[in-house]
Amino acid sequence: MSTAAIQSKSFYEEKKGLKSWIFSTDHKRIGLLYFYSLGSFFLVGVILGLLMRLELISPGETIMKAKTYNQVFTLHGVIMIFLFLIPSVPAVFGNIFLPIMIGTDDVAFPKINLLSWWLYVLGGLFALSTLVVGDGPADTGWTFYAPYSVKTGTNVSLAVFAAFILGFSSILTGLNFIVTIHRLRHPKMGWFKMPLFPWALYATAWIQVLATPIIGITLLMIIAERVFGLGLFDPSLGGDPILYQHLFWIYSHPAVYIMVLPAMGLISEMIPTFAKRPIFGYKAIAYSSMAIAFIGYFVWGHHMFTSGMSGPARVIFSILTFLVAVPSAIKTFNWVATLYKGSILIKTPLLFSMAFIFQFLIGGLTGLVIGALATDVHLHDTYFVVGHFHYVMFGGTGFAMFGAMHYWYGKIWGKMYNEKMAQISFGFIFVGFNFLYFPMLILGLMGMPRRYYDYLPEFTTLNVISTVGSWVMVLGIIMMLTNLIRSKKRGEKAPKDPWGGTTLEWQTSSPPSLHNFDTEPIVPEEGPYFHKV
Amino acid sequence: MFTNASNFVDGVDLSFAIILGASVFFLVAITAIMIWFVIKYNRKKHPKPGIVKENHKLEIIWTVIPTILVLVMFYYGWMGYKPMREFPKDSIHIKAIAQMWSWNFEYENGKVSDTLVVPIDKAVTLDLISRDVLHSLYIPAFRIKEDVIPGIDNKMWFIGQELGDYNILCAEYCGDRHSYMMSKVYVVQETEYSTWLNDKSSNDHPGLQVLKKNACTSCHSLDGSKIIGPSFKGVWGITETVITEGVERQITVDKEYIRSSIYDPNADVTKGYNPGLMITTYKDLITEDEVKDIIEYLKTLK
Structure with missing residues (x-):
């Protein structure tokens, strides 16, 4: 770029005021709207989690009644899953970086993108409204298992309706990303010149579009049963509770x-940047994302090994579950080889990436333990499962x-974070995390069931460590x-490419301008992770 | 752990040993290699990255080996589990009845107990019956668990192999007192078992027996404390404010009121309590004679 080129305004400076944000169709602004709204819900979820751990520091009542505890763990699950984890990476980093990484100026349907965020906010408000109206938040667990969810007096219908609305937000984001990746890639960026983060978003988007409608209809069935007394899942009305479990887990x-x-x-973005090497097994990682998305459809039954499903069904779901572990293993080997x-x-x-690999290994390997039939029968619905999924x-x-958040901090906010403080905070988070969740795996092996407000005295020590x-x-x-x-205030100004990254987002200014690139980005012919040494 | 309390412990614990063993090995190995690389190839010591070519052979190796390994794990998991579903032809049948929030066990001779007593080295089949929502019968020491689902005839079986008592827990979330829905299984000698089984005398008042058998006491306390519903203590003869079809009215707790509270609990709900989760009628579960027993018992509960 010639030195005479005028530095154009960043996307922050283009327009000001609240309206310019909440009605913005700029993918970066929408990504940030998601970031702040998701972040707020995440913190609420963390506080609920802290309260649960505090209640469980000793047997018996500590700070709340059983019913309150049940509502707290339900709300914790609903917020963390529907309002944080499901939108999380695609809605925030996908929105901000997908168009930049594939060298275009926005997603395919910017207005639908804004609509997704509004639906997300609406769903969030519905979820929060369960706190203040009627009989309080649902006390069913985030799974809303029937017939309890049909019988309980708490605000199940509202919570379920919130999840229903959030589903639309997810579907629309998925649809948007699929079309964006198919149609708006830089003309010189073939499928296998695309970075692996867009690949992962692509695989994810298909699941969002194809699987979400099933939960939508299932949740409506719960509402129909509660409001009109339709006998769908409650056997006392002629329904089938196992049908609900199938529909839910599909x-x-x-x-x-x-x-x-x-x-x-x-992870596939961060590791090659900091290793200064092209990612090992690019195609294997890209294909394994698609394989996980595909096989992932056929393993839902492993949530139901003790529910009375037929014997052969249990065996088939177990074997498929083991097969879905293989693509995850392939990814892990390739990351380490990089x-x-x-x-x-x-x-x-x-x-954080190294901690991811270590913890994802524990999460994945414990998944094998509960994917096997004999061991799952013992561990199903115990704290082992809680430890595993956390x-x-x-x-x-x-x-x-x-x-x-650290990797792209400079790119998003234009400043660099303080490295030393960041590493110390990482240390606390990593150590705290493992002390919090590892004891849960042992508690589960010892036979402590999950969703327990109170527990037998022999489980005390591990619960204290966890808290x-x-x-x-x-x-x-x-x-x-x-x-x-x-x-954000005190940091040094971020350069274009603080880490020596090779993907397209490092070719534009930090933060980028409204249209992402002031000059045409150059798509490296050698592939997305080629480092000029 | 490390007992042989039931006939399934060996198979399940073998699967545990194999899968956990392999998992710990891979966790330690991969983490160690990762940390070793990060130290060895630190930019300070290794400023220029080396050239590493894509290696298809390696990709195939680390696809095929994990596939074989997970299939081995699957196999042991399946083998440890298979006997749990192969029900013996000849076994003692006991109905395990789950209801918020207590367990009751009904034997073939009609005896009902809130704990499970079984003879050692004899096959026992539990027919799992739920009267309300989902529950799950879990005996950690025996390594068995099966959901108890209303309207579906699930069952499970085991052989108790060591004398002693073991916890029975509910493993499927079922509401406020889920974590208190516990019982015990006693594995006893054959002779002790038959004496116990044929002893139908009880120190409890017949009315209390009916209340326990129907899990009434898990919500309505006998000592005046509030669990979920109003306590039974001192309730006989008092004047109570109830809500009938949305309208408040005063009633006296008499024979007729108690009878209607059992057969149509949602008709008059005591003020301050929710109609909530109670079974909508006990018509098929509690006979008119048993209602009389309950009334006689409540009279004694001052």
């Missing part, structure tokens, strides 16, 4: 991959997001956020 298992695939995409003979720069995003969802997706871990972790999160907020 969506909610693929949804697990909606939550984790994009996070894997983030580090081999690299020139590795240890910065906070890499630390290792995948928080230790995986959560940590990848924390890493990406103390939650304090350490939250302290780390507070430190991390303080650092990020302070750096």
Whole structure:
């Protein structure tokens, strides 16, 4: 670029005022709207989680009644899953970076993109309204299992309706991304010149579009049963409770991959940058995303190994579950191989990526333990499962997001964060996290069921360790956020490409201008992760 | 752990050993290699990245080996589980009745108990019956669990192999007192078992027996404390404010009121309580004679 070129305004400076944000069709602004709204819900979810851990620090009543506890864990699950994890990476980082990484100026349908955010806000308000109207938030668990969800007096219909609306938000984002990737890639960017984060978003988007309608109709059936007394799931009305479980998990298992695939995409971006090496096994990683998305549709039954499903069905679901583990293993091997003979720069995003690999391994390997029939019968609905999915969802997706917040901090906000503070906060989060969730795996092996307000005395020690871990972790999160907020004012100005990254977002200014690129980006012919040494 | 409390422990624990063993190995190995690379190829010591070519052989190796490994894990998981679904022809049948929030066990001779007593080394089949929502019968020491689902005839079986008592827990979330829905299984000698089974005398008042059998006492306390519904203590003869079809009115707790509270609980709901989760009628579960027993019992509960 010639020195005479005038630095154009960043997308922040283009227009000002609240209206210019909440009605913006700029993908970067919408991404940030998601970031702040998701972040707020995440913090609410964290506080609910802290309260649960505090209640469980000793047997018997500690700070709340059983019914309150049941409502707290339901709300924690609903917020963390429907309002945080499902939108998370695609809605925030996908929105901000997908168009930039494929060298275009926006998503295919900017107005639909804005509509998705509005639907998200509407769904969030419905979920929160359960706090203030009627009999309080639902006390069913985030799974809304019938017939309890049909019988309980709490606000199940409202909570379910919130999830229904959020589903539309998810479908529209998925649709938008599919079309964007097919139609708006830079003319010189073939499918296999595309970075792996867009690949992961692409695989995810298909799940969002194809699986979400099933949960939509299922949730409406719950409402119909509660309001009109239709006998769909409650056997006392002639319904079938197992049917509900099938319908619920046909969506909610693929949804697990909606939550984790994009996070894997983030790891595939960060590792080559900090290793200064092209990613190892580019095609294997890209194909494995598609394989996970595909096989992920056929494993939902492993949530129901003890529900009385037929014997052969249990065996088939178990074997398919084991097969879906293979593409995840392939990704992990390739990430580690990328580090081999690299020139590795240890910065906070890499630390979060390494923690991701370690914790995702624990999450994945414990998944094998509960994918096997004999062991699942013992562990199903115990704390082992709670530990397992927090290792995948928080230790995986959560940590990848924390890493990406640092990786793209300069690109999004135009300043650099304080590296030393970031590494110290990472230390607290990592140690706290493992003290919080590892004891849960042991508690589960010992036979402590989940969703327990009170427990037998022999489970006390591990519960205390877990609760103390939650304090350490939250302290780390507070430190991390303080650092990020302070750096926005005090940080050094971010250069275009602070890490020596190779994908297109590093070719534009930090933060980018409204149309992303002032000059035509150059798509590297050697592939997305080629480092000129 | 490390007992042989039921006939399934061996198979399940073998699967645990194989899968957990392989998992720990891979976790440690991959993490160690990752950390080793990060230290060895640190930019300070290794400023220029080396050139590493794509390696298809390696990709195939680390696809095929994990596939074989997970299939082995699947196999052991299946083998440990298979006997749980192969029901013996000859076994003692006991109905396990789950209801918010208590377990009752009904034996073939009609005996009902809130704990499960079984003879050692004899096959026992539990027919799982739920009267309201989902529950799950879980005996951690035996490594067995099966959901108890209203309207569906699930069952499970086991052989108790070591004398002793073991926890029975509810593993499927079922509402406020889910974590208190516990019982015990006692594995006893054959002779002790038959003495116990044929002893139908009880120290409890017949009315209390009916209340326990129908899980009434898990919501309505006998000591005046509030669990979910109003306590039974001192309720006989008092004047109570109830809501009938949305309208408040005063009633006296008499024979007729108690009878209607059992057969049509939602008709008059005590003020301050929710109609909530109680079964909509006990018509098929509690006979008129049993209602009389309950009334006699409540009279004694001052």
